[in-house]
Amino acid sequence: MNPRNPALSGEISEGAMLRAGLKITHLRLILALEEHRQISAAGEALNMSQPAASRMLGEIEAILKAPLCERAARGIELTEYGRALARRARAVLLELREAAREISELKSGSGGSVSLGSVTGPALSLAVPAIRQISAAYPGIYINVQIENSNVLTRELLAARHDFVIGRVPDDVDPRLFDLVEIGEEDVCLIVRDGHPLLEQEGATLADMTDFDWVFQPRGTLLRRAVEDSFATTGVRLPSTVINTSSIILTLSIVRHSNAIAPVARDVATMIAGNGTAIGEIRVLPITAPIRIRPYSLITAHGRALPPSAKLLYDLILKQARAMPAASLA
Secondary structure, X not given: OOOOOHHHOOOOOHHHHHHOOOOHHHHHHHHHHHHHOXXXXXXXXXOOOHHHHHHHHHHHHHHHOOOOEEEEOOEEEEOHHXXXXXXXXXXXXXXXXXHXXXXXXXHHOOOOEEEEEEOHHHHHHHHHHHHHHHHHHOOOOEEEEEEOOHHHHHHHHHOOOOOEXXXXXXXXXXXXXXXXXXXXXXXXXXXXXXOOHHHHOOXXXXXXXXXXXXEEOOOOOXXXXXXXXXXXXXXXXXXXXXXXXXXXXXXXXXXXXXXXEEEEEHHHHHHHOOOOOXXXXXXXXXXXXXXXXXXXXXXXXXXXXXXXXXXXXXXXXXXXXXHOOHHHHO
């Protein structure tokens, strides 16, 4: 990783890279280094030890005759050479994945496959109805759906594990890596158990809620930041006891069995509250001031074309979003 190392200087051609032994595992490593920013974590993601990952990094630098990483305060950062290789590696691995998918679909005679990621609210209001329609019209299609926060989904999209996602680009990710079509706003509400003390009020303030336990999504997620910003702008101290989880099932279980408060998409709360089951013992807490979160979008990786099956689902979700009245999306 020393830019003054004479062994890392000079030009190299495409053919020379292949003859020198550049491998698919090398490309996977550079992407893992870009994502995790630590050699040990990148190695663990690829099921190899830190020494093995370090040796492989040395191999790549020797092949390319360029330093790919440099030390940073908390691990490593890719150099301009490393970033260039990572960008091309992502495209190469994507093409290989698409080739494998196309061959698999030709061999099986299936109607294609789609991998979609979505935040919870629009997954219920938009993705589920669209999936139902496509499954009825194209029974051979295979659809994989991941429900997660936007931070996770955008990383998965960049790693080519999803065709497209419904969510928001996190503040710490370069928006130029994506193409976005804004399709709606997600209404956020607070949920509590049936019989919660705050339900006795007509509308709870943040000051009323600060002494209760809260269940939040992990740090840095947009929903959590929206709630934290609401506390900050009103001058109310943040809750002292916070449970962090990205699992909606765990969130509901904690809320149901305690006086904890949790922010969720209103579509989730509407589906659950009062549905006649034990988990339906959840209520939406009336509050005096709404919690705002920025609109969500259909997000694709910039420069990456959608395969036909994914384009079909994408277009249907977009059509449904545009047909919904603004009031139902707000």
